[in-house]
Amino acid sequence: MKIAALSIINLLTGLVLAPLLPGIINKTKAVFAGRRGPPVLQTYYDILKLLRKGAVYSRTTTWIFRAAPVIGLAAVLAAMTLLPAASAPAPVSFAGDLILFAYCFGLLRFFLVAAALDTGSAFEGMGASREVQFSTMAEPALLLGLAALARAAGSLSLTGIFSGLTWQVAGPALVLVSAALLIVFLAENARIPVDDPNTHLELTMIHEVMVLDYSGPDFAIILYTSSLKLWALGALLVNILLSVLPLRGFAATGGVFIGLILLSVLVGIIESIMARLSLLKVPQLLAGAVALSVLALALVLRFTS
Amino acid sequence: MSILLDTLLVTLIITCFLLLGSSRLGACIRISALQGVVTGMLPMALEDCSLLSYVTALGIAVIGLKGYVFPRLLFSALRESDTSREVQPFIGYMASLFFGILFLLGAFWLDTRLDLPVHSSSSLLVPVAFSLMCSGLFLIVARRTAMNQVIGYLVLENGIYCFGLAVVSGMPLLLELGVLMDIFVAVFVMGIAIYHINREFDHIDADRLSALKG
Numbered sequence: 001m002k003i004a005a006l007s008i009i010n011l012l013t014g015l016v017l018a019p020l021l022p023g024i025i026n027k028t029k030a031v032f033a034g035r036r037g038p039p040v041l042q043t044y045y046d047i048l049k050l051l052r053k054g055a056v057y058s059r060t061t062t063w064i065f066r067a068a069p070v071i072g073l074a075a076v077l078a079a080m081t082l083l084p085a086a087s088a089p090a091p092v093s094f095a096g097d098l099i100l101f102a103y104c105f106g107l108l109r110f111f112l113v114a115a116a117l118d119t120g121s122a123f124e125g126m127g128a129s130r131e132v133q134f135s136t137m138a139e140p141a142l143l144l145g146l147a148a149l150a151r152a153a154g155s156l157s158l159t160g161i162f163s164g165l166t167w168q169v170a171g172p173a174l175v176l177v178s179a180a181l182l183i184v185f186l187a188e189n190a191r192i193p194v195d196d197p198n199t200h201l202e203l204t205m206i207h208e209v210m211v212l213d214y215s216g217p218d219f220a221i222i223l224y225t226s227s228l229k230l231w232a233l234g235a236l237l238v239n240i241l242l243s244v245l246p247l248r249g250f251a252a253t254g255g256v257f258i259g260l261i262l263l264s265v266l267v268g269i270i271e272s273i274m275a276r277l278s279l280l281k282v283p284q285l286l287a288g289a290v291a292l293s294v295l296a297l298a299l300v301l302r303f304t305s
Numbered sequence: 306m307s308i309l310l311d312t313l314l315v316t317l318i319i320t321c322f323l324l325l326g327s328s329r330l331g332a333c334i335r336i337s338a339l340q341g342v343v344t345g346m347l348p349m350a351l352e353d354c355s356l357l358s359y360v361t362a363l364g365i366a367v368i369g370l371k372g373y374v375f376p377r378l379l380f381s382a383l384r385e386s387d388t389s390r391e392v393q394p395f396i397g398y399m400a401s402l403f404f405g406i407l408f409l410l411g412a413f414w415l416d417t418r419l420d421l422p423v424h425s426s427s428s429l430l431v432p433v434a435f436s437l438m439c440s441g442l443f444l445i446v447a448r449r450t451a452m453n454q455v456i457g458y459l460v461l462e463n464g465i466y467c468f469g470l471a472v473v474s475g476m477p478l479l480l481e482l483g484v485l486m487d488i489f490v491a492v493f494v495m496g497i498a499i500y501h502i503n504r505e506f507d508h509i510d511a512d513r514l515s516a517l518k519g
Contacts, residue, residue: 171308172315284326287402291322294406298413299315302428 003089010085010253015077017257018231019043019224021264025191028268043227050220058213060120068115069214069221072108076228079104083235084159086242086252093159098146101158101236102139105188105229109135116210127209130279134194134206137286138187144293145177145184149240151300165243170303174240176296181237183289187282189230192271194282234263310350314433316343317463318409321440324460325401328390330452334379337456341371344463347470367466375459383452396447404443405436412436421472430471437464 023040030037082101084090113132116124150156152173153164167174187194190207197208211222238259247255277285320340324333345368348360412435421431437460444457
């Protein structure tokens with residue numbers, strides 16, 4: 001019973017604190033640039049402000065456009081319930097839930113892309129095309145990385161994986177998976193080497209362009225969804241690294257939270273010191289992530305056989 | 306299985322992927338230098354022949370040759386030619402990376418099929434050696450500039466050296482042969498690379514001159 005309560009607390013922590021992460025990233029970037037920057041809680045303010053406003057819908061859109069934010073939020077919430085915090089089990093856990101975890105994000109992406117195409121805007125269609133193109137490369141990296149983790153831990157559920165990882169046996173493979181997942185994390189969350197979240201209305205952007213037509217509460221849901229996505233994929237990466245430490249109970253919750261803050265600071269640093277890659281170079285980066293995942297899987301197969 | 310040895314071998318594979326995926330020649334030279342240094346550290350990381358004086362001397366010689374002498378030679382050749390990146394390889398970088406992955410998987414498969422008298426403490430050494438050899442050969446055929454072809458040759462040589470380490474344990478004959486081959490590579494580097502790139506450079510100049518004549 002205590003364990004169930006703990007996993008519910010972990011889930012609620014994620015749901016409440018997720019909008020903090022974009023704030024921390026922006027704060028880090030501001031500090032690097034010598035600015036004061038927006039407050040850390042800015043995403044909460046944005047969401048609250050947007051929720052009070054009314055929504056405007058274009059006449060060319062259909063029900064897909066209105067349904068997409070809600071379905072996306074539901075998909076990410078489902079993914080969050082599958083996510084354990086370090087060794088504490090997830091609220092929902094079964095064999096093979098790592099595939100559901102990966103494809104919850106697939107569902108989110110599908111509906112965002114469908115909604116972007118639904119608006120009939122050439123701009124959003126271009127963003128949708130790029131999003132799909134890059135995710136065809138990011139998805140194999142994520143799934144192969146998860147497969148390597150599953151094989152290393154000998155379990156097919158995320159809860160079993162993160163309580164069963166041993167760094168003594170599969171250390172090099174876990175480092176490779178972490179590197180691959182970091183690239184996937186940056187690509188999926190539209191952060192800098194792949195996409196620049198600050199360039200609104202530029203031809204270079206991918207994710208931001210797809211949500212241009214949303215307003216009011218719908219856009220608040222999209223903002224919240226993307227910060228939950230940042231939390232969920234980040235927590236996956238942090239969990240792998242945290243499996244070095246024997247964390248139990250509330251220490252695990254705290255550990256994941258601190259790890260995510262450090263990851264956000266790292267993302268802020270990466271965004272400050274790197275330029276966005278040109279669009280032709282992005283598939284190369286993602287192919288590198290796939291290569292790392294394949295290498296990790298080959299290593300794990302060799303070590304555990 | 307030692308963590309140090311496995312880390313070194315994984316580094317070798319990653320440098321291989323980097324070489325297959327990068328277009329800047331300067332970066333390629335630095336990566337191949339890193340690969341040479343890691344290769345030189347391998348015999349010291351092997352458990353069965355550690356702390357022997359000749360193994361250490363051999364390792365230091367390899368590190369000095371591949372980590373310092375060859376990069377310097379290649380960089381001076383790069384300065385003489387005006388090229389800084391591979392413009393149009395025969396096979397693109399994405400496709401090269403996928404070939405790299407295929408080589409890796411093929412190497413692991415081949416290792417399970419072959420029944421080699423391996424003395425090594427790591428089960429990774431032979432597959433890594435095979436995939437280095439394949440990637441080196443691939444670089445030689447898939448790239449246009451002489452610089453990248455020489456680097457491919459160095460990668461191939463690193464693979465052969467690793468294979469020698471895995472199969473011949475404690476007996477340094479094959480290892481010494483490997484070092485001799487390194488010296489041959491040095492001659493190869495100085496002669497062919499500079500000749501090729503200079504010829505390419507002259508060709509570009511002549512082209513420009515004929516365009517001026519109209």
